[in-house]
Amino acid sequence: DTGVSQNPRHKITKRGQNVTFRCDPISEHNRLYWYRQTLGQGPEFLTYFQNEAQLEKSRLLSDRFSAERPKGSFSTLEIQRTEQGDSAMYLCASSFGGTASGNTIYFGEGSWLTVV
Amino acid sequence: AQSVTQLDSHVSVSEGTPVLLRCNYSSSYSPSLFWYVQHPNKGLQLLLKYTSAATLVKGINGFEAEFKKSETSFHLTKPSAHMSDAAEYFCVVSARNNDMRFGAGTRLTVKP
Numbered sequence: 001d002t003g004v005s006q007n008p009r010h011k012i013t014k015r016g017q018n019v020t021f022r023c024d025p026i027s028e029h030n031r032l033y034w035y036r037q038t039l040g041q042g043p044e045f046l047t048y049f050q051n052e053a054q055l056e057k058s059r060l061l062s063d064r065f066s067a068e069r070p071k072g073s074f075s076t077l078e079i080q081r082t083e084q085g086d087s088a089m090y091l092c093a094s095s096f097g098g099t100a101s102g103n104t105i106y107f108g109e110g111s112w113l114t115v116v
Numbered sequence: 117a118q119s120v121t122q123l124d125s126h127v128s129v130s131e132g133t134p135v136l137l138r139c140n141y142s143s144s145y146s147p148s149l150f151w152y153v154q155h156p157n158k159g160l161q162l163l164l165k166y167t168s169a170a171t172l173v174k175g176i177n178g179f180e181a182e183f184k185k186s187e188t189s190f191h192l193t194k195p196s197a198h199m200s201d202a203a204e205y206f207c208v209v210s211a212r213n214n215d216m217r218f219g220a221g222t223r224l225t226v227k228p
Contacts (some may be wrong), residue, residue, distance in 0.1 A: 004159075033216075042206050042218030043160070056215065091160070099210035102148040102167025109159040 002026060004108035006092050012114045013082055020078045021111045025094030032075050033105060034067055035091040036060065043091055049075060082115045089113070118143040118209045122219035130227045135194040137222045139207030142188065149190045150208040150216070151181055160206070166190060177201070202226045 005024040013019050025032045031050050035043035046065070047057045051072035061067075064082075069075040079086055089112050095105040123138040141147060151163040164175025171183040181192045190207060207219040 035218075040221075042221050045215055045217070093160075099150075099216050100148055102165055104150075104162050104165065105216065106162075107152075107160040109157075 004092055004094055004106055006090075006108040006111045008111060009109065010112045010114075012116060015084060015115055016081055018078065018080045019082060019113060020076055021090050021092075021113075023075045023077070023092030023094075023108060025074070025092070026106055027073075029094035029096045029106075030072070031095045031098065031105075032069055033093040033095075034075070034077050035093065037089045037091055037110070038087075046077075046090075079113070082113075084115045087113055087115045118145075118147060118215070118217050120207045120209045120217060120219040122205075122207050122222050124222050125220065126223045126225065128225040128227060129197045131199055132196050135192070135197045135201065135224065137192040137205050137207075137224065139190045139192065139219060140188050141190060141207070141209045143209055148210045149181075149183060150210070151175065151179070151190075151192050152206045152208060152218075154204045154206065154221075156203075163192070163205075197224075197226045199226050199228065 007022045033048040034046040037043040045058050046061050047067050049069040052069050064080045067077045089110040091110045093105040093107045095103045097103040119142045121140045149166040152160040154160050163179050164173045166173050166183045174180045179194045204221045206221050208216050210216045
């Protein structure tokens, strides 16, 4: 399977703990995106990388959130000192080139986070 | 800034009848527009996309959408609904900064 892979698929954590999600994009894709989706809502953009450079961050990405893509391949999204409001599905996506040019981005199946 | 508005949060149709999911967009630049489908506990799948070529775009599973600049709309249609079409559908706009903005989604229910 050469699609976008996310791990873990589900995570339950206690409030205040740190969590990390990993995303492995489609191998030839130079762009990698993180989105957050809560129940009943559409995905909201968090950040994106072109190769290893983080080019844009949403205001939703508070200082408790950090994303990295150290070698331009896989990416991690870490949430420190989790809060109940962080409970959501975190979606990773990748593309070759920008979406403004009509390039398709491909989504993983998401990582569900529940903060108790 | 760009945004999309999906005009119906829930659409219910009978199997074999037409489907219409409505989307209006706002963009300062010529946008690229997409429709994605999300089945329960599944990832988002691209149905079709518009990128300033033909205004009538055909996608997978018999879906199509028409870009109407004058109406700033990009409605999704299908002539005959199938039970397997029941899912959440998202209209998406992307403009120059490559920031894809999703609508709130339309839940499609298909009755037997």
